[in-house]
Amino acid sequence: MVNIQQFFTQHRKPLVLLITILILSAEAARFSIQSLLTYQILMAIAGVIGLLPILLTAISTLQVRLISIDVLVSLAVIGAFIIGEYNEAAIVTWLFIGGEVLEDLTLQKTRSAVKQLAELAPQTAVVVGDDGSTHQEDVDFLDPGTKVLIKTGSQVPVDGVVLTGTALVNEASITGESRLVRKKAGDDVFAGTILENGTVTVKTTAAGDETTFGQIIDLVETAQDSKTKTQRFIDKFSQYYTPLVLVVAIIVGLVTRDFRLAITVMVLGCPGALVIGVPSSTVAGIGNGARRGILFKGSDVMDRLHRVDTVAFDKTGTLTQGQPTVKTIQVLRGDRQAVIDQAVAIEQQSDHPLAQAITQLTTSHNLHPTAVQTFKGRGIQAQVAGQQYFLGNLDLIKSKVDTDDALDDAVRRLAQAGKSVVIFASADLTALAIFAIQDQLRPQATVALRQLKSLGIRRLVMLTGDNVGTAAQIATNLPIDEYHAAMLPKDKAQFIENERHQGHRVAFVGDGINDSPALSAADVAIAMGSGTDVAMDVADLVLVKSDLAGLAAGVQLAKQTMKNMNENITIALLTVLLLFIGLFVGYIEMASGMLIHELSILIVILNSMRLIKYSPKVDHHQFIKRVAKVESSM
Structure with a gap:
C-alpha cells in the first residue's frame, strides 16, 4: 500500500489533470449529447480515481490512531456514492487533491529564500x-x-x-x-x-x-521546520477537532435523518486552512529574515521575540565595534618597551577584546609565557622568564599585589575619561603600568536603539564588565535606560534571571564567550555574527552583518510574522463558521462549500507569501530625520 501511496503522491499533478478531463467530458456529455448515463459514468470514474489516494492516506492515519482530514473527506465521498451523487464525489475529490497541489506550489514559493541560498x-x-x-x-x-x-x-x-x-x-x-x-x-x-x-x-x-554559508543554509532549513507554540497548539487542536466534526456529522444525520447533510458537514468541517496557515507564515518569515542576514533558529524564537519588553546589551563588540585600541600607556615602574613586550606576550593567550588591543602593540622581543591562568571577567596571570606577572582590572591587581593611592587616582582619572583600563604589574612591583583602551560606538547604535523603543521595547539596559566611568560615558551617548558596570559573566546572567523572575521578557545581545551564561539565561539570546562560535551556538537569533539595525528589523519581522499567523487563523476559523451557517440556512451545498474551503486555503497561503517581500518600514535616514524633528520641537 505504501508503494501505491508514493505513486499517487509523485503523480498528483497528472492525477488532477485526469480528473479535470473526466469532469469536463462528463459535463460535455450532459449538455451536448444530453446523455445522463455517460455523465454519471464519467463522474463516477473521476470520483473513484480521486478517492483512491485520499482513502489510502486515511487508512494510514487510522493505523496510527489518528483521525485526519483525509478520513473526513473519504467518508463524505463514500457517502456521496451511496446516495448516488457521483458528481458531488468527483468534484469534492478534485477540489481536495487540487488544493493539495496548490499548497505544494505555493509553499515551494515561500521556501524560495532558502532555495536561492542553496543554489548559491x-x-x-x-x-x-x-x-x-x-x-x-x-x-x-x-x-x-x-x-x-x-x-x-x-x-x-x-x-x-x-x-x-x-x-x-x-x-x-x-x-x-x-x-x-x-x-x-x-x-x-x-x-x-x-x-x-x-x-x-x-x-x-x-x-x-x-x-x-553551509551553516546558514542548515540553520534556516532547520528553523523553517520548527514550530511555534501557536503551531503546536493548532496541531493538537486539529487532532481533537477532526473527530469532533465526525461526531457532529453523525448527530446531525441522526437528528435530521438527512444523510446528505451529515456528509456535507464532514466535508465542510475540514480544518485545512487552519492547519496550513501557521507553518506557511513561519516558512515565509524565516526565509525573509535569512535573506536580510537575520537568522532565526526556529519559529518559536519569533514567538518569544515579539513579546520581549527588555533588551540587555553587552558593551564591547555589541554596542561598540569590538575593535578597541590602546590610546595611552602610563609606565609607573620599569622599562617601557620591556613592559610592552611582556604584556603583549601574556595577552596573546587571551581572546578578550581588551587583550587583543594590547597584542596589536609593537614589540621588540618574542617572549613565551608559562603557567598561564585566567580569571573570568577580571584578567590573567602568567610567568615570563621565571617572573610572575598580572594583567587585569584594579580588583585583580589589588588582590595580588600591594598598590598605593597613586595607582587608584590614575585609574580613576582614565575611567572618568571613558577609557577601559588594564593594569600590568609584576609580583614584586618592579614593573607597573596602565594601558588605557578605548572602543568606538557602532555607527548605527543610537538609531537602532531608538528604533527598538519605537517598536515597543520598554527598557534598554547595558551590562558590562568595564569600569563605571567608561560605562557611564557610553550610556550618555546612547538612549539607554540603565547600565550596570564591573559585572562578571555570572553577574550578567543573574541580572537577567532576576528580571525574568519579576515578570519581564528579556532578550540579551552579546558576542563573546563570556556572554554565553547571559545568553543562556535570556528568553531570547541574540549573537552578533562577528562574535565567537560559542556565542552563536548558544544564540536563538544571529545577526550576520553584526549591525544592530538588524535587531530592530528582526523585532519588526517577528511582530509581522506573528500578526500574519493570527490573520491566517482568523481567516480559517471564520471560513468554517460561515460555511456551517450557509449550510444550515440552505445557501451552501457540498461542492460549493468545498470550493470555498479550498479557496480559503489558497487565501491563507497567499497571505503568508506577503511576508516573503515584506520589508521593515523604518528607514535609517527617515528615522533620523523624524527623531531630529521631534527633538527640535521639544
Whole structure:
C-alpha cells in the first residue's frame, strides 16, 4: 500500500489533470449529447480515481490512531456514492487533491529564500597542488589546509584565509550587503561570496557543510521546520477537532435523518486552512529574515521575540565595534618597551577584546609565557622568564599585589575619561603600568536603539564588565535606560534571571564567550555574527552583518510574522463558521462549500507569501530625520 501511496503522491499533478478531463467530458456529455448515463459514468470514474489516494492516506492515519482530514473527506465521498451523487464525489475529490497541489506550489514559493541560498552554494573548487598544478575537486572532499585558486567572476568555494593576491569580493550572500570588500593576504573569505575582480590563493579553513554559508543554509532549513507554540497548539487542536466534526456529522444525520447533510458537514468541517496557515507564515518569515542576514533558529524564537519588553546589551563588540585600541600607556615602574613586550606576550593567550588591543602593540622581543591562568571577567596571570606577572582590572591587581593611592587616582582619572583600563604589574612591583583602551560606538547604535523603543521595547539596559566611568560615558551617548558596570559573566546572567523572575521578557545581545551564561539565561539570546562560535551556538537569533539595525528589523519581522499567523487563523476559523451557517440556512451545498474551503486555503497561503517581500518600514535616514524633528520641537 505504501508503494501505491508514493505513486499517487509523485503523480498528483497528472492525477488532477485526469480528473479535470473526466469532469469536463462528463459535463460535455450532459449538455451536448444530453446523455445522463455517460455523465454519471464519467463522474463516477473521476470520483473513484480521486478517492483512491485520499482513502489510502486515511487508512494510514487510522493505523496510527489518528483521525485526519483525509478520513473526513473519504467518508463524505463514500457517502456521496451511496446516495448516488457521483458528481458531488468527483468534484469534492478534485477540489481536495487540487488544493493539495496548490499548497505544494505555493509553499515551494515561500521556501524560495532558502532555495536561492542553496543554489548559491559552490560545488567544486580549483585545488592547487604542492607542485603548482591545479585540478577541479568536489568541495565536500576538501580538508582544512588545502590551497584553492579563485579567479575573477568565480564563487569562493571554501571558508579560508588569503595566502597570495588581492581581490574585490561581493559578500552579499553572507552579510546581505552587496558592497565590494577588498581582500588581501591574511584576510578571511567565505564560501558563497563572489570574487568580482582579482585572483587569490586561499588556504581552506572549512569546506562544504562546515562553512559559514553551509551553516546558514542548515540553520534556516532547520528553523523553517520548527514550530511555534501557536503551531503546536493548532496541531493538537486539529487532532481533537477532526473527530469532533465526525461526531457532529453523525448527530446531525441522526437528528435530521438527512444523510446528505451529515456528509456535507464532514466535508465542510475540514480544518485545512487552519492547519496550513501557521507553518506557511513561519516558512515565509524565516526565509525573509535569512535573506536580510537575520537568522532565526526556529519559529518559536519569533514567538518569544515579539513579546520581549527588555533588551540587555553587552558593551564591547555589541554596542561598540569590538575593535578597541590602546590610546595611552602610563609606565609607573620599569622599562617601557620591556613592559610592552611582556604584556603583549601574556595577552596573546587571551581572546578578550581588551587583550587583543594590547597584542596589536609593537614589540621588540618574542617572549613565551608559562603557567598561564585566567580569571573570568577580571584578567590573567602568567610567568615570563621565571617572573610572575598580572594583567587585569584594579580588583585583580589589588588582590595580588600591594598598590598605593597613586595607582587608584590614575585609574580613576582614565575611567572618568571613558577609557577601559588594564593594569600590568609584576609580583614584586618592579614593573607597573596602565594601558588605557578605548572602543568606538557602532555607527548605527543610537538609531537602532531608538528604533527598538519605537517598536515597543520598554527598557534598554547595558551590562558590562568595564569600569563605571567608561560605562557611564557610553550610556550618555546612547538612549539607554540603565547600565550596570564591573559585572562578571555570572553577574550578567543573574541580572537577567532576576528580571525574568519579576515578570519581564528579556532578550540579551552579546558576542563573546563570556556572554554565553547571559545568553543562556535570556528568553531570547541574540549573537552578533562577528562574535565567537560559542556565542552563536548558544544564540536563538544571529545577526550576520553584526549591525544592530538588524535587531530592530528582526523585532519588526517577528511582530509581522506573528500578526500574519493570527490573520491566517482568523481567516480559517471564520471560513468554517460561515460555511456551517450557509449550510444550515440552505445557501451552501457540498461542492460549493468545498470550493470555498479550498479557496480559503489558497487565501491563507497567499497571505503568508506577503511576508516573503515584506520589508521593515523604518528607514535609517527617515528615522533620523523624524527623531531630529521631534527633538527640535521639544
